[in-house]
Amino acid sequence: MTELLNDEENEILQEVINIGMGQAGALLAELLDVFVHLSVPQVCWVDGNNFVEQVVQLVEGCGDSWTGVRQTFYNQLEGEVFALYGADGCRHLGKLMGSDEEGGAAEEERLLEVTNILMGACLIGVAEQLNREIDFAPPVLIDINKPISQLLDCRDRDWRKCLLIEVNFRLEEIDFSCHLVMLLSEDSIEQLRTGLLQFMENF
């Protein structure tokens, strides 16, 4: 995972992400009132050609039935987040969100809400440590029960490299799992570097 950042910068990045995700876990536990297991964040560089394959590998794309939500973040750090829920992963969202409203729209709404919460918890922590500004667009449901490759399908990819951060959430007691795949655009790598250097100086 070199190329756009040097070894030292990469090391700090991993540290910043670890701290950010730790904070996210604590916040989510407070908000949802359950213990949240977060996997060790995986950080790697992907390019336009292998991005889908790499995500499938990371997620160990078991099964062809995934539900995907996409959300954009922008400002000094910019990119897109994909929340991938396995077939059983989102069945118990109602319990998690303390709502038993039935019907497709209510379930979709919970899915978008959980995505926004997970993503916000993760990225705000990282952005704060790096002292970078970050804003969010509303989450959008991509599709339900489709293979990952189809969910991530995108046209006119005009980027070479971007930074991928993947975390897997699991909850105790409730059968729920979600892979959060965060992709930071090439254009914001300079902002990321500046933030990393500042973080190092203040450390």
Add this chain to the structure above:
Amino acid sequence: MVAELQRAGLDFIVDRVDVGILVVTRDFEVVLWNRFMAAHSGVAHERIVGSNLFESFPELPREWLAKKLKSVFILNNFAFSSWQQRPYLFRFKHHRPITGGASFMYQDCTFVPFKNQEGDQDLVCITVFDVTDVAIAQKQLSEARQRMEELSNQDALTGVYNRRYLQVQLTREFSRVVRNGGALSVLFIDLDYFKKVNDTYGHPAGDYVLVEVAQRIKESVRTTDYLARYGGEEFAVVLSDTGMNGGINVANRIRERIAEAPFIFEGQTIAMTASLGLSEYRETVETPESLLAESDEALYSAKQSGRNRVVCYKAS
């Protein structure tokens, strides 16, 4: 002086921007209520600021809003609500009093947490966007798509399914009985001496008879059956969950319905009969096409043996 002017300018903009803006405390006390909100709700700024939001709007989803605010404050993050899942937060009239198309204003909302100037109070700014035009356009689009799909399955003259759609459904039903067992039969219906109708009374009369025949057949089958115009004066019906015995009943009913009363077109009386061929699924029938072929063969026998009758396929 300049600073004062800026402040007044900002207040003016917040008040007059074409977006609903309200600010509430953790306990839903309204702190700010802009003109968009006042104009659409009919609740004046003076009446609501300083009071609880639910006093003026008891119908708001209280529990849902409380959860939204909790997540916004704990994570110190934006939250959203989209018209596609929740058509509106505040039930307002839409902006189309004349052209209509919606019975309320579709809304997208954003929730943004912030602190008051002293930094001792948590507030949330809620913006309400009118997305009625987008919602209507999207609904029209999906209606048009659905309509086009229906049209592509329909026979233009008679309104029953077309041959292509019948084949799709037959293939589906066929796989179902192969997998799960059960009964399935196919009925072919061909009008006798139909060419004479066109030759004697003209094509409009022929078309009229076809439309009426389709209607009579339709009234004789179940909604779970698939009726299609298969060719010129030939109709086919896929009878789901129906074996030979049930099929014969349906076929005879259709034959009688067509023969019992003549068709009247522009004062002319046109008598009509039909020949019918019936086949049923058995394990030895390997493809949907061969089931169709058997039914067609039975129809041929019906024509050969004198018309206006039903013939069932017999495996030789």
